Structures are given as structure tokens and as C-alpha cells.
Amino acid sequence: MARILAIDYGKKRTGIAVTDELQIIASGLTTVDTKELIAFLKDYTSQEDVELFVVGEPKQMDNTASESEALIIPFLEKLSKQIPNIPVFRVDERFTSKMAFQTMIDSGLKKKQRKNKALVDEISATLILQSYLYSK
Template sequence: MARILAIDFGKVRTGLAVTDELQIIASGLTTVPTKELIPFLKDYIAKEKVECFVVGEPKQMDATASESEALIIPFLKTLSDTFPDLPVHRVDERFTSKMAFQTMIDSGLKKKQRKNKALVDEISATLILQSFLYSK
């Protein structure tokens, strides 16, 4: 089997998470500057088998698209054009940043460590991926 790669897309940086090859466990991969995302994905996919992408879908509380969806739409087009053979799934990402922050608190990270926004993005991507795995 191949891995599933989740993307928590952001204007400045993007969190990434992947499954193991059996698609059982979601783990944080890294956070990359958004402008370097496509080259990073090309390099990663050259080394690892990836079955599909899971991209967070930011929504308002009333389930309408949030403002950041406008940034994600062009990225989705680029992603599909760059990797035409890999399907892209969307997952509601409401509350993932808050859940990621709470996870950091629960795991005992110090206040200074919790200010690491890159780590929040990576954990958020992991939560998005875990949500996708539960829905399968």
C-alpha cells in the first residue's frame, strides 16, 4: 500500500502529515514554507509511494467556506496539475488548530514550545489526516 499525505495549507507555512504504508497511523511529517510546498511534495513523492492527498477545508461555524479557502483554491489547481494521478480529498478542518494547541498542553510542552506555530501546523495536519482515516 501507499501512504496518504495530509496538507494543512497556510499562507506562510504548511503543515504536513502522512500515514504509515498500511494507512493505520497518522504522523506529523514536517512544516514547510508554503512557497516551497510543491518542490517539497515532488521530492517526497519521488522517494515515497503516495496514494492520495487530504487537504484541510477551512469552514466558518455555519459551514460556509472561510476566507482562507480563497487561498486554497489556486493551490488545489496547482496540486492537481502537478500530480494528476493522485486524487485530492477535502476534510473539514474546523477546530484543528485549537485541538493541536490543546494536544501540546496535554503532552506537557512548555509555554515557549507551544508558541512554535510550525509545530501547531504539523499537528493540525495530523489531526486532519486522522479525521480522514476515521471516516474511511
């Protein structure tokens, strides 16, 4: 089996998580500068077998698209052109940042460590991926 890679797309930084080859465990991989995201994904997918990208879908409480969806749509178009052989699946990402922050508190990270926004993004991507895995 191939890995599944999750993306928590952000204006500045993007959190990335990935499954193991058996698609059982979701783990945070890294956070990359959004400007470098496509290059990172092309490099990663040339080295690892990835069968699916799971991309967070930000929504408002009334189920309408959030403002940041306007940033994600152009990225998805570029992604499908640059890496056309890997499909994209969208997952509702409401509350993932809050859940990521709570996860950091629950795991005993100090206040200074919890201010690391890159870590929050990586944990958010992991939560998006776990949500996808639970739904399969």
C-alpha cells in the same frame, strides 16, 4: 499499500502529516514554507508511494467556506497540474488549530514550545489525517 499525505495549508507555512504504508497511523512529517510546498510534494512523492492527498477545508461555523479557502483553491489547481496522478480529498478542518494547541498542552510542552507555530501546523495536519482515517 501506499501512504496518505495530509496538508494543513497556510499562507506562510503548511503542516504535513503522513500515514504509514498500512494506513493505520497518522504522524506529523514536517512543516514547510508554503512557497516551497509544490516542490516538497513533488520530491516526496518521487521517493515515497502516495495514493492520496488529504487537504484541510476551512469552514465557518455556518458551514460556509472561510476566507482562507480563497488561498487553497489556486494551490489545489496547481497541485492537480503538477502531480495529476494523486487525487485530493478534502476534510473539514474546523477547530484543528485549537485541538493541536490543546494536544501540546496535554502532552506537557512548555509555554515557549507551544508558541512554535510550525509545530501547531504539523499537529493540525496530523489531526486532519486522523479525521480522514476515522471516517474511512
